[in-house]
Amino acid sequence: MNYPKPRWSILSHCALSFLLVLALIGLSGCASTSSRQSEEELEALAQARKEASEPLVLKEGHVIDISFPGAPHLNTTQRIRPDGRVTLPTIGEVVAAGMTPERLASELSTRYASELLNSQVLVTVTASSYPVYVTGAVARPGKVLLDRPMTVLEAILEAGGPDFTRANLKGVRVIRIEDENIRRFTVNVQDILGGRSVEPFYVAPTDIIYVPERFSWL
Incomplete structure (x- = not known):
């Protein structure tokens, strides 16, 4: 004999189905977020290696x-200016930006011959x-000098600061090539x-700083 299922059983199945759908949506969202985060990290790592x-x-x-x-009186220390030039004894301004140190040395050898x-x-x-390289949930992801x-x-702040609406600041990842x-x-x-941590973490050249997103179920 077939008996009708009790109402609580039907409701339980409905609730279970609903929770299963939510779980699948959540897992899909997590997988999508995780995949996007991994892609951003790999892109930043490739750029750093390059x-x-x-x-x-x-x-x-x-x-x-x-x-x-051969002429130590000409020795000088210079900071390259925003226009890419330095000013040297006797010959004046020289464009230095865009050259390798070896190429600049060769040019100076010719000009001072x-x-x-x-x-x-x-x-x-x-x-x-x-x-x-600062990427993830920040205002201006990209390379920071x-x-x-x-x-x-401080590096995150140089990238415009975190996006507080989605950034997971408890799990910021730093990838370093050594x-x-x-x-x-x-x-x-x-x-x-x-103010709960006073020990600073200093970044090193070509570090990749990844600010992950908080998982969202919506």
Whole structure:
């Protein structure tokens, strides 16, 4: 004999089905968010590797030592100006930005030829800005140039600050390349902002800083 199912059983099945649908939607959203986050991290990592493999090119903000072993009175230290130039003894302004140190040294050797007993010229970068990559839930994701030691929080602020409507500041990830090895760190920026953590985490050149999004069920 077939008996009608009790109302509570039908409701339980409906509730179970509804919860299952919600769970599937949530898992789909989590998978989509996780996939998007992984893609952003991989893109930033590829960009960091690309720039690390490229030869050093002089640019605005670099401080360079220019030394002349055959004429030490010409030795000078210069910071490359926003117009890409430096001002040197006797020859005046020279465009330095866009050149490698070796190419600039070769050009200076030619331009100073009449004053040098030894044609060797050495160009060394002694200070410079360095890039880090800030991505994820921030206002302006992308490359940030730092000209002084900075913490992970300061680097995020340089990228316009976190998007507080979606950023998960408790799990900020820092990816660092050291001697072809990849190291990963997790920094609780929320505790730093709340004054509950006083130990700063300083970023290193070419670090990737990823601010993940909070999972949303909607």
